[in-house]
Amino acid sequence: MLSEHLDYLKDSTRLERFRSAIAKVVDSADTVVDLGCGSGILGLLCCEAGASHVLAIDSTDIIEVARETFQRAGLDGKSTFIRSPSQRVELSDPVDLVICDHVGYFGFDYGIIHTLQDARTRLLKRGGHLIPAGLRLYLGAVESETAQAKAHGWQEAGIPPEFHWVRNLTVNEKHGLKLPATCVLGQPAMLDDLDLHLDQPEFFSWSAELPIERDGVVHGLAGWFDCKLVEGVWMTNSPLVDDAIDRPQAFLPIDEAVPVCAGDVIKATVMARPADHLIAWVVEFPASGKRFSHSTWQGLVLTPEDLVRAQPDRVPQLSREGQARMTVLHYCDGERSVHEIEQLVLREHPDLFPSAQEISRFVMQVLGKDSE
Numbered sequence: 001m002l003s004e005h006l007d008y009l010k011d012s013t014r015l016e017r018f019r020s021a022i023a024k025v026v027d028s029a030d031t032v033v034d035l036g037c038g039s040g041i042l043g044l045l046c047c048e049a050g051a052s053h054v055l056a057i058d059s060t061d062i063i064e065v066a067r068e069t070f071q072r073a074g075l076d077g078k079s080t081f082i083r084s085p086s087q088r089v090e091l092s093d094p095v096d097l098v099i100c101d102h103v104g105y106f107g108f109d110y111g112i113i114h115t116l117q118d119a120r121t122r123l124l125k126r127g128g129h130l131i132p133a134g135l136r137l138y139l140g141a142v143e144s145e146t147a148q149a150k151a152h153g154w155q156e157a158g159i160p161p162e163f164h165w166v167r168n169l170t171v172n173e174k175h176g177l178k179l180p181a182t183c184v185l186g187q188p189a190m191l192d193d194l195d196l197h198l199d200q201p202e203f204f205s206w207s208a209e210l211p212i213e214r215d216g217v218v219h220g221l222a223g224w225f226d227c228k229l230v231e232g233v234w235m236t237n238s239p240l241v242d243d244a245i246d247r248p249q250a251f252l253p254i255d256e257a258v259p260v261c262a263g264d265v266i267k268a269t270v271m272a273r274p275a276d277h278l279i280a281w282v283v284e285f286p287a288s289g290k291r292f293s294h295s296t297w298q299g300l301v302l303t304p305e306d307l308v309r310a311q312p313d314r315v316p317q318l319s320r321e322g323q324a325r326m327t328v329l330h331y332c333d334g335e336r337s338v339h340e341i342e343q344l345v346l347r348e349h350p351d352l353f354p355s356a357q358e359i360s361r362f363v364m365q366v367l368g369k370d371s372e
């Protein structure tokens with residue numbers, strides 16, 4: 001986790017773009033929500049620009065790094081830290097700016113559209129600023145042996161044949177890959193130009209024709225973004241420009257490599273339910289008549305029980321773990337200590353799990369997560 005956030009800090013182009021965007025909109029009395037604050041860097045830049053208060057929200061342990069960093073920087077009076085998914089946060093006063101870097105690899109694939117929609121309607125003042133403010137999404141046809149190896153590696157020579165079927169999952173995954181410009185076989189298509197200040201649908205379907213400009217082999221599609229932070233300040237992870245931020249593109253594989261010639265045109269459709277992290281893609285090669293259809297749904301490792309669990313008319317029964325959780329929480333009465341609860345559970349429910357150590361570990365987990 002820490003190394004991922006170090007990579008975000010090391011990306012000087014990204015930081016320079018966010019700094020420029022913040023300088024354009026932050027005034028000295030402004031309050032800010034740093035949504036998915038991570039290390040706290042974007043909130044820190046807002047404080048440097050004069051923001052009066054930063055509410056930093058993150059659902060993971062990294063928020064402790066942000067909290068301590070702000071404290072060490074003498075900013076604890078100007079900051080509040082909330083460990084929670086932003087969708088569960090309620091504020092007494094809406095803020096002047098909501099800022100985040102939720103653009104993922106393809107622009108929409110980290111959930112920015114609906115996460116910012118929720119934050120804009122509940123946490124932001126009317127007329128307040130959003131950073132990012134907009135997104136342009138791009139699609140290109142790609143030739144890349146590296147990408148091909150990622151998608152098809154499970155059936156390569158040397159892998160025991162019993163595992164070759166796993167390739168059927170990995171050709172249905174989105175892979176993060178930094179592709180050189182030479183991998184893109186022709187002019188990319190712009191799929192969409194989204195204004196994040198406006199409500200967006202739950203489902204998107206984008207179709208494009210991708211001209212092939214040199215002979216080669218298509219291994220799949222690549223998606224990337226131009227992200228409008230504020231008017232006049234953009235950042236991109238395009239493989240085609242020199243001043244891109246340090247971020248992979250989204251590679252969407254196809255079932256088999258298809259040779260193409262300069263002058264061919266490929267037809268592609270990408271469909272997405274961004275809030276559910278689902279992407280489907282169809283790629284057609286009119287010159288050879290080949291057609292491929294993939295989706296991240298087909299790339300999921302689902303058990304038959306998962307499918308049954310998804311049925312809305314199912315009548316749920318408490319699982320063994322659910323019953324054990326109820327047992328532990330039942331003793332959590334605002335008076336007993338953690339030690340007393342642990343001893344009670346061990347004494348009265350010695351069969352909760354196969355060993356006393358596992359029971360103690362479970363009690364600590366439940367109390368760590370579900371109590372204050």
Ligand SMILES: C[S@@+](CC[C@H](N)C(=O)[O-])C[C@H]1O[C@@H](n2cnc3c(N)ncnc32)[C@H](O)[C@@H]1O
Binds near residue numbers: 035059086101102
């Ligand atoms: C791409 S990182 C960006 C971190 C930091 N803002 C930066 O720019 O370096 C996204 C962070 O958002 C957090 N996150 C994602 N969705 C969230 C949500 N809905 N509510 C709270 N935190 C979220 C993740 O835990 C992660 O730390």
